Amino acid sequence: MQTHLTVVLSKTAFFAALSTPLAWLVWQIAIEIEAPTTALGADPGEAIVHFLGVWALRFLLLAFAISPIQKLMQQPVVGRLRRMAGLYAFAYALLHLAAYLFFFLEFEWEALLEDFVKRTFITVGLVALICLTPLAVTSTLGWQRRLRRNWKRVHLLVYPAIAFALIHLYWLTRDGFAEVVLYSVFFLFLVGFRWVKR
Amino acid sequence: MLIKKPAKIPTSELTSETAFINRRSFLKKQAILGSGLWGAGLLGSAQAGLQPDDSLTPENVVTSYNNFYEFGTGKGDPVQYAHEMNTDPWTVKVSGEANKTGRYAFEDVVKGLDVEERIYRFRCVEAWSMVVPWNGVALRDILRQFEPKTSAKFVEFKTLVRPSEMRGQRAVFQSIDWPYTEGLRLDEAYHPLAIMALGVYGKDLPNQNGAPWRLMVPWKYGFKSVKSIVGIHFTSKQPRNSWNVLAPHEYGFYANVNPAVSHPRWSQASERRLPSSVFNPNRRPTLPFNGYAEEVAGLYEGMDLAKFY
Ligand code: HEM
Numbered sequence: 001m002q003t004h005l006t007v008v009l010s011k012t013a014f015f016a017a018l019s020t021p022l023a024w025l026v027w028q029i030a031i032e033i034e035a036p037t038t039a040l041g042a043d044p045g046e047a048i049v050h051f052l053g054v055w056a057l058r059f060l061l062l063a064f065a066i067s068p069i070q071k072l073m074q075q076p077v078v079g080r081l082r083r084m085a086g087l088y089a090f091a092y093a094l095l096h097l098a099a100y101l102f103f104f105l106e107f108e109w110e111a112l113l114e115d116f117v118k119r120t121f122i123t124v125g126l127v128a129l130i131c132l133t134p135l136a137v138t139s140t141l142g143w144q145r146r147l148r149r150n151w152k153r154v155h156l157l158v159y160p161a162i163a164f165a166l167i168h169l170y171w172l173t174r175d176g177f178a179e180v181v182l183y184s185v186f187f188l189f190l191v192g193f194r195w196v197k198r
Numbered sequence: 199m200l201i202k203k204p205a206k207i208p209t210s211e212l213t214s215e216t217a218f219i220n221r222r223s224f225l226k227k228q229a230i231l232g233s234g235l236w237g238a239g240l241l242g243s244a245q246a247g248l249q250p251d252d253s254l255t256p257e258n259v260v261t262s263y264n265n266f267y268e269f270g271t272g273k274g275d276p277v278q279y280a281h282e283m284n285t286d287p288w289t290v291k292v293s294g295e296a297n298k299t300g301r302y303a304f305e306d307v308v309k310g311l312d313v314e315e316r317i318y319r320f321r322c323v324e325a326w327s328m329v330v331p332w333n334g335v336a337l338r339d340i341l342r343q344f345e346p347k348t349s350a351k352f353v354e355f356k357t358l359v360r361p362s363e364m365r366g367q368r369a370v371f372q373s374i375d376w377p378y379t380e381g382l383r384l385d386e387a388y389h390p391l392a393i394m395a396l397g398v399y400g401k402d403l404p405n406q407n408g409a410p411w412r413l414m415v416p417w418k419y420g421f422k423s424v425k426s427i428v429g430i431h432f433t434s435k436q437p438r439n440s441w442n443v444l445a446p447h448e449y450g451f452y453a454n455v456n457p458a459v460s461h462p463r464w465s466q467a468s469e470r471r472l473p474s475s476v477f478n479p480n481r482r483p484t485l486p487f488n489g490y491a492e493e494v495a496g497l498y499e500g501m502d503l504a505k506f507y
Contacts, residue, residue, distance in 0.1 A: 029476050037473045042255075042473040043273075044476050045474055103474075104464075118460075120462075172463065175372050176271030178371040178372075
């Protein structure tokens with residue numbers, strides 16, 4: 001019972017934490033509607049695209065960090081949180097794409113095709129999103145059972161997903177590389193940790 | 199309000215408000231002088247190339263959404279941190295192919311020049327734009343004081359380097375090699391649309407907009423319009439500009455606004471006119487030379503603008 005309660009509590013807390021950025025964004029958008037340019041600035045569309053992109057990446061890294069944390073803490077409950085972090089990362093990435101489609105392209109589909117083909121930072125963003133899609137789809141227990149040992153293999157896609165998301169960020173950064181360096185070092189650290197503690 | 203007459207006014211008719219420049223806050227004086235004229239119908243405003251739907255970007259947006267990497271890479275960093283920069287006293291070092299070189303006090307250089315209001319579209323290379331009422335002086339009136347020699351074909355400008363007051367210059371993992379440097383061909387710099395802005399919205403330039411003076415070359419992407427200038431160098435060779443050094447295939451020397459030549463990472467065919475809103479990205483087509491083609495296209499006759507981007 002004790003453990004069940006712990007699971008429920010930690011899941012609820014985690015759920016709240018992962019929803020916070022989105023709730024904050026919705027709140028900022030509500031302020032924007034009341035008083036334009038006061039919450040998200042002169043170019044709210046750009047602010048929204050960036051905000052969603054950053055949190056997609058952060059939660060993806062969080063999901064990736066959970067197995068090592070679980071090993072260190074010897075707490076099985078932590079492992080249960082991995083799926084939620086990953087799904088949230090995917091949701092933020094989808095919203096990121098939707099915001100970009102609306103604010104940057106106004107749903108001009110030719111422009112999207114052009115971006116996918118011509119703009120390499122967008123191409124790698126798309127590749128990252130494509131890598132994430134099967135992870136999200138197969139995240140349920142049913143799929144875990146059905147795929148058995150292959151499930152682990154499918155979920156190796158998280159490596160390219162993060163790598164491409166980082167390349168995406170690196171290529172879109174004009175200057176001020178501290179952010180992308182920080183995330184990349186963290187990712188490499190986790191990869192190293194997994195490799196050592198195999 | 200200011201833009202009552204959307205009609206095109208040829209550059210030959212650009213009128214000027216005469217204002218005596220009296221050290222700092224000269225713009226207040228100019229505003230007093232100018233107020234009568236505004237009432238009488240915009241005599242002081244240059245509106246070359248304004249489109250019927252160009253309405254002024256609100257002052258708070260113009261002064262709070264800026265790219266000024268000396269203070270950080272975020273759009274909100276300059277307004278937050280630029281007050282740390284001390285602009286008084288301000289000197290400019292003039293060097294190179296000119297008869298009058300040396301150090302000059304900012305006030306002495308602008309003293310006695312006509313300050314005009316110019317309402318210009320401002321197009322950033324990042325595909326956003328504003329419409330801004332600058333107060334400035336013709337760039338050529340500034341440059342000619344230094345008597346450039348005939349060997350001078352280009353002019354180079356440098357921004358202040360003062361890491362103690364400019365936190366972006368202290369940041370790690372930033373790759374601009376300070377000072378921020380820009381340049382123009384001399385005939386571009388002498389074009390009547392090119393100004394040195396001293397103010398915006400009738401007030402002295404706020405630090406985040408490039409106090410005490412910054413270029414405003416409205417037919418080029420914003421990064422050409424270098425801020426807080428401390429160096430003017432006349433040269434026979436094309437100078438290298440900071441963004442070109444950093445990413446030569448993305449940013450050229452000319453950087454004329456051109457919807458037909460996309461940036462490798464995004465299209466330049468359209469722009470978001472700020473402020474945009476959560477309901478409306480406020481996108482509009484980008485115009486060749488930012489809508490000033492009639493005035494400036496002649497400067498580039500015979501040049502392949504896809505090659506000299
Ligand atoms: C089809 C997929 C995607 C498209 C079209 C896309 C598009 C964009 C665009 C247009 C920007 C803004 C670039 C700029 O303003 O210079 C951006 C920024 C960003 N994107 Fe994506 N993206 C995609 C997928 C992803 C994914 C999967 C992630 C992470 C998991 C991600 C993370 C980011 C990050 C971190 C930023 C930078 C935000 C900032 O600097 O504040 N993107 N993306």
